[in-house]
Amino acid sequence: MSQRPDRLGSGRVVVRERITTRPPSALNLYDLPMLATPDALVKGFFGRWAVTFDEMCRSFESTLSHDCVWDQRPLARTVGPGEAVRFLERSRTFMALDTIEVELLSLAVNQNVVHTARIDHLRRADGSVLAAAAVAGVLKVEGDQVIEWREYFDPTNLAFQAVGSGVRSVARAARDRVLSLRN
Numbered sequence: 001m002s003q004r005p006d007r008l009g010s011g012r013v014v015v016r017e018r019i020t021t022r023p024p025s026a027l028n029l030y031d032l033p034m035l036a037t038p039d040a041l042v043k044g045f046f047g048r049w050a051v052t053f054d055e056m057c058r059s060f061e062s063t064l065s066h067d068c069v070w071d072q073r074p075l076a077r078t079v080g081p082g083e084a085v086r087f088l089e090r091s092r093t094f095m096a097l098d099t100i101e102v103e104l105l106s107l108a109v110n111q112n113v114v115h116t117a118r119i120d121h122l123r124r125a126d127g128s129v130l131a132a133a134a135v136a137g138v139l140k141v142e143g144d145q146v147i148e149w150r151e152y153f154d155p156t157n158l159a160f161q162a163v164g165s166g167v168r169s170v171a172r173a174a175r176d177r178v179l180s181l182r183n
C-alpha cells in the first residue's frame with residue numbers, strides 16, 4: 001500500500017492498494033476453492049487482468065460462473081464467461097485494449113458480497129494508457145466463482161479519454177515516422 005496526499009490538497013492521506021500479480025510460476029491460491037475467501041478471489045481475479053490479454057480472458061473463464069451476469073450498464077450486460085470474453089475481444093479490436101491494471105482504492109466484504117472502489121487503467125500492448133476509469137463494483141461470490149457482478153462508472157468520461165488517447169497515439173506514430181524518414 002502506498003500513502004500520498006490527496007489530489008485536492010486537503011492534507012489528508014489517501015491509502016491506495018495497487019494489486020500486483022504473481023509470476024506465472026507461483027502457485028495460484030485463488031484457484032483453490034477451499035482456500036479462497038471472497039475478497040481473495042476478487043483480488044486474484046483483478047490481479048490477473050494486468051498480466052496479458054490472454055491471462056485476463058482466462059481469469060474471466062475460470063472466475064465467472066456459467067450464468068454470471070456482468071452488468072456494466074449502459075455499456076454491456078453479459079451472461080456467462082463466453083459473452084464476457086467476447087466483450088473483451090471487441091474492446092481489444094475497437095479500442096486496442098490489451099491489459100487492465102487495477103488500482104484498488106477500497107474493498108469491503110459482507111458475507112459473500114464484495115464491494116470495490118477502484119481505478120481501472122486500461123492499457124495498450126505497448127503499455128501506454130488508453131484510459132483510466134473510476135469504477136464502483138459489487139461482486140457476489142459463491143464458492144470459487146463470481147455469480148453476479150455489477151459495475152458503475154461514467155462511460156462518457158471513458159469514451160473521451162479513449163478518443164483523446166487514440167488521437168495522441170496516432171500523432172506520436174506520425175511524428176516518429178516523419179523523424180525516421182529524415183534520418
